[in-house]
Amino acid sequence: MSFRPLKSLPPTETLEIGSGLSLVPRVKLLLTIYRSDPSVKPIDEWQLKRALIDFLKNSLSVSLTVPEEDLDIRRFKDLKKRKREDPVASGTLYVRDLGFLSKTSKNKQNLTYEDDEEENVEVLEKKFFDWKRSLVDRLDGIELNLEGVKFRLNVSIPPCDDFEGLKKAWEDFYAFNNRGSYSRGGRQQPDTIILRGVPSRWFAEPRVSSKPSMLVTHTIFSVFGRIRHLNVAEDNDLGKNSDEESEDLVSGLQCKIVVQFEKYEDFHNTLKVFCGRSIQKQGSRLKADYEATWVKDGFFRNAQQRVINSQIQEKNGRLQAMPAGHYESVAPKPQPQIARFSSESARLKRFKE
Incomplete structure (x- = not known):
């Protein structure tokens, strides 16, 4: 599968990432x-x-x-107990037909193919973000009249879909090191990026298991760059909100993927591509509207430390429950390692299989 350079991908274009998946x-x-x-009508x-x-x-x-x-x-629970100025419902709106934004009228004379393609992307990006901002401004604050009962709408872009906002957040975090003083070191x-809300079965080994596979996930994300660390696990907490009237999520249907790249450029381009897109499986009409964001340093280091601390607590609990004469027979468990992948190690593993 030929993979288009991420820098030349317009925000209105679909990207195939392998294994029948598309963004x-x-x-x-x-x-x-x-x-x-002042109406109290439901x-x-x-x-x-x-x-x-x-x-x-x-x-x-x-x-x-x-x-x-x-x-x-979806309306909130216990509306009768809420104050008059409190919201009565929340919701999500998806606009998927963006074809009208792909039509540009720029002059293409005296440009090479590369210059033309790069300028096209810049024009489309500006047109896309200007239109999105104008859409939010137009919808925010409107009133809807439902048979004489008026409701006011507040509209915003979620942080995980605002790439420029995410970029500013991490630049501020690393510039001031989260302590209010500029870092003079390197x-x-x-x-590291994190994805939540993707279907587990789309990252599982076909006809083997419905649980997400580390190898399948690595194969998919390796097209974006060299991977240093990778973690994939079931995600049963996404979308749970006690204020909304909603059904509980079925355990195991969604997974959380954390990818640490070796290069900042690969991280940057990958997160930019995932922001503002949904993932779709070939042959399925379902579009998974995941959440994508960045992770501060230490995620994998902290994850490994939590495993070690858990093992220490488990061992101490067993020792306290045993008679004193049996302490010397307790052997320490080997410490598990956080998965570390690279393109070469993945190829070797598949070759051995």
Whole structure:
């Protein structure tokens, strides 16, 4: 599979990453709904969805057709106990049809192919971010009238979809070392990303297990750069919110992936590509809307230390439960190592198999 350089990938283009998986562009917006009048009439999520879908289609300069499944609104629990100024519901809006942004009208004369492609990406990026910002400004604060009951909408972009915001956060963190003073040592940069909310079965070995596989995950992410450390595990806590009326997630369906790259550039380009996209499996209509962000230094070091501390506590507990004469028979367990991968080690492992 030929892999397009990430620097030349426009934010509106799909990227195939292997194993039948693709990163599909979309815009994700977080919605918070408040009452705009003293009415205490119960909120109707279906009516609210229809009103917002109609607004997107008929009241914007660029009409947006959003399917019902791409708009999720859930009311909060215990509405009778909440204050009047508190929100009554929250939701998520996905805009996936971004084809209209790919049409540019720039002059292509006197440009080489490389210059043309690079300038095209820059033009599309600016057009995309300007449109996304204008969409948020247009939707934020609007009022929806549902049979005489008014609701006010607050709209924001989630932090995990704001790459420039994430980049500024890690630049500030490493510049001031999280202590308010500039670090005079060597230049520090992040190298680890974390993905939450991806289907476990898409990263599992086919016809072997439904649990995520370290080898399959490494094969997929190695196309983005050389990997120093990799961790993949089931993620059962994502999306749990005690304030919303929602069904519990089924255990084991989603996984959390943590990837540490050897080079900052690979980390930077990978996180930029994952921000603002969903992952889709060939042959499936499901689009997994994961969360992608960066991780501070020490994730894998801290993870290994937690394992060691847990083993020490377990050993001390066994020693306290044993008679004094049996202490010398207790042998220490070997300490597990955090998985460390590189492109060469992965190829050797597959060759031996």
